[in-house]
Amino acid sequence: MNRLWIPVSGLFLFLSPPSKAAEVKIPVIEEGEAQIIKELEDSDYWIRHDLWVETEFDSDGDDMLDRMHVSVTRPTQTDTQSLKLPVIYNSSPYFAGTAGGDESYFWDPRQELGAEPPQRSAAPAVERKGTRPIISKRHVKDWLPRGFIVVHSSAPGTGLSQGCPTVGGNPEALAPKAVIDWLCGRGKGFTEPVGGEPVEAYWSSGKVGMTGTSYNGTIPLAAATTGVPGLEVIIPVAPNTSYYHYYRSNGLVRHPGGYLGEDIDVLYDFIHSGGDEQTQAYCDCNVRDELMQGNQDRATGDYNDFWQSRDYLNRIDGVNCAVLMAHAFNDWNVVPEHSIRIYQALRNNGVQAQLYMHQGGHGGPPPISMMNRWFTHYLYGEDNGVENDSKSWIVRENDEREKPTEYPDYPHPWAKDVLVYPVSGSPQRGRLQMVPIEEPSTETLVDNFSFSGESLAQAEFTDHRLIYTTPELSEAVHLSGTPRVKLRMACDRPAANLSVWLVSLPWNTKNNATITDNIITRGWADPQNTKSMRESEPLVPGQFYDVEFDLQPDDQVIAKGQQIGLMIFSSDRDYTLHPTPGTKLTIDLQQTHLSLPVVGGTLHFKPTNEAVQNE
Known part of the structure; x- marks a missing residue:
């Protein structure tokens, strides 16, 4: 019937x-x-x-x-x-309903890297609908x-x-x-x-x-x-x-945009609307507490079998x-x-x-x-x-x-990797050029999560980020694929966040502008995981390490007259953990470059007073 x-x-x-x-x-x-x-x-x-x-x-x-x-x-x-x-x-x-928008039960991102996180509060009960x-x-x-x-x-x-x-x-x-x-x-x-x-x-x-x-x-x-x-x-x-790519990036604890402090056990609490009191207690104990909190590892962010299975x-x-x-x-x-x-x-x-x-x-x-x-x-x-x-x-x-x-496909079949190299300029802006620099050169930034990535990208003068820009584009540039950054860095502490943004400058400040008008793409990594995603290795202060990782894939046309900027900083206020400010990262510019997937394989710049090769 x-x-x-x-x-x-x-x-x-x-x-x-x-x-x-x-x-x-x-x-x-x-x-x-x-x-x-x-x-x-x-x-x-x-x-x-x-x-x-x-x-x-x-x-x-x-x-x-x-x-x-x-x-x-x-x-x-x-x-x-x-x-x-x-x-x-x-x-x-x-x-059937969720725990709602109250984020009081999220993890506190104010945590030292490598340390056990502070306990989080219990989630509110889901009101079933x-x-x-x-x-x-x-x-x-x-x-x-x-x-x-x-x-x-x-x-x-x-x-x-x-x-x-x-x-x-x-x-x-x-x-x-x-x-x-x-x-x-x-x-x-x-x-x-x-x-x-x-x-x-x-x-x-x-x-x-x-x-x-x-x-x-x-x-x-x-x-x-x-x-x-x-x-x-x-x-x-x-x-x-x-779920590893949702809550981690290259060994780094990284939260999804708009949900700072969320992790897989928080999502469990957010959706757990089913079962009677006895069933919920069983699930909380065996799935959330033992399986998730026992394996998600907010101290190191390392990959493991738990994440692999998801x-x-x-x-x-x-x-x-x-x-x-x-x-x-x-x-x-x-x-x-x-x-x-x-x-x-x-x-x-x-x-x-x-x-x-x-x-x-x-x-x-x-x-x-x-x-x-x-x-x-x-x-x-x-x-x-x-x-x-x-x-x-x-x-x-x-x-x-x-x-x-x-x-025909993604990435665009005509896209080719174009390498650009940074030239010193901190605490203001350095340059990106088409040939490596000939002399050794280093620059240092100081971590401080108090400043957002947007404010760092727009700052004219700050020691909390390094930023390198191309000359103005003489023609629009079509990026299609996955940019990749390779840098050599040293740190004065055993652990550090590492964040990289690609931005289009000058920053659009019009009333109807959105953040996506200027952010081309982003990426994050843990320098402790250069050898293995499964096992962190504490950094030796002052020792240089080669760190190479993909940024997020993109397909975007950067307008004529804009500049492409590579910004390197440490803690990303809206995505990473917030360790005590003061960590210093030193970048070896001679051993650092950015790979851009450019349709046509060539960047064209307007003439400048600086000798910048574009072939």
């Missing part, structure tokens, strides 16, 4: 779906896209019901397989016309009128789903796999979280696509790594593809569905490398993959038309040629997100 659950005084009743739904042809496809069908826009003729799907794991220690809470929204015609339709599936740990049978209404209005069924599920340990939140652990891949197995007739669904009557997805065609943004975009990739049959296509938007690049060989990655080059919450690294690995594995990137911040899905072509092709089998489209779609500066420019 099909059930439409309605809450009545704490009880749940079910009603039969409407019986007078018009007969319609589904789908209606024009120019390779599923069209909106007028008869499917009326929500009075949608069937909504929920159930629990049994998984293959027991993460909450109750000796029973965990069940995931699932909700379904489908056209009434799936019953009245016995239609079998493809599914758009969205899963999330956020649907939402009522059955609707888990979420996301994506329904976009896809149900076009002839798709929309399914939602709460992630393990959240809402009415059983289990523990593991934040990147195996259950977060196996839970959506179980739902897809059920949608394809292989799994078990029930009317209740314990016991209950069996429920079958008789209305599903057995073809599933997934999408979502941020954490909700991570889950489709997690499901895809299992290779589950029936998952035909995923469109992850700004997905977190590695990096989906290590499971990428399991992906066999089509993938449209979407991200932003100015996303400093989930930085762009998360999608770029996965896209490149998929392409290397021969998986059908394309990339959509824009110039904004966190989130931002591809145009609905692009998504439609993908879902229509892979879920309805329409031969619309989407698999032959350009591999890279990038929204150019000042263009609308709905109008990306297409390129």
Whole structure:
């Protein structure tokens, strides 16, 4: 029996779906896209019901397989016309509510490097929201009128789903796999979280696509790594593809933009909305306290097996569905490398993959038309040629997100690495030139987290950063790829933060300017990890070390008349830990350079009084 659950005084009743739904042809496809069908826009003729799907794991220690809470929204015609339709599936740990915006339970970043962090406060209880049978209404209005069924599920340990939140652990891949197995007739669904009557997805065609943004975009990739049959296509938007890359950078404790002091155990508390008091206590003890706090290592930031198990690049060989990655080059919450690294690995594995990137911040899905072509092709089998489209779609500066420019691939095939070298100038600005300096030269900066990176980049005179700029560009420069910095440095203490920004100068101070107008890209590293990401080695004060690392990938056109600046500093106020100010970093300029991925392979500068080679 099909059930439409309605809450009545704490009880749940079910009603039969409407019986007078018009007969319609589904789908209606024009120019390779599923069209909106007028008869499917009326929500009075949608069937909504929920159930629990049994998984293959027991993460909450109750000796029973965990069940995931699932909700379904489908056209009434799936019953009245016995239609079998493809599914758009969205899963999330956020649907039932979170711990909110109170950051009092975050870690205090005011911590000496290498020291054990101060204890953090307990998180507030999550106020659960939402009522059955609707888990979420996301994506329904976009896809149900076009002839798709929309399914939602709460992630393990959240809402009415059983289990523990593991934040990147195996259950977060196996839970959506179980739902897809059920949608394809292989799994078990029930009317209740314990016991209950069996429920079958008789209305599903057995073809599933997934999408979502941020954490909700991570889950489709997690499901895809299992290779589950029936998952035909995923469109992850700004997905977190590695929790180490989210909370660390090259051995350094580094917080996501806007969430200073967050770590993986904080995210656990933020989403843990499921379970009774006994289950929550079990999960807190075994997952948060023992597993996460016991392995996340905020003292050194080193890589370990715990972090390795939460990096989906290590499971990428399991992906066999089509993938449209979407991200932003100015996303400093989930930085762009998360999608770029996965896209490149998929392409290397021969998986059908394309990339959509824009110039904004966190989130931002591809145009609905692009998504439609993908879902229509892979879920309805329409031969619309989407698999032959350009591999890279990038929204150019000042263009609308709905109008990306297409390129053969990312990085741009014409991009070549161009090396530029610093020339002394502190505490003001030094120069970047195309040839190494001939004489030994060093410059020193003094760490002080009190100053933001933006203020340091704009300062005319300060000893808290070193900055080197090219002459003004005589032609616009198109950067496409991953800049890389190599520097030789010494420190007067055993540990130090190391931060590098690329900026476009002069700084845009107009009223409508944003920080992304001037920040090209950024990167962070721990000099203690030059030999190994898994084991820090204390610095010998005064000894020089070679440190080389990637900055975040980018695709940006730097306007004619601007200057490209390399800024080196220590603590990044909005991203790193805040040790006591005063640490001195000394940079050997003769052994330092920046590699820029320039389309065309040449930088052109306006003539200056200084002899600067540009060939």
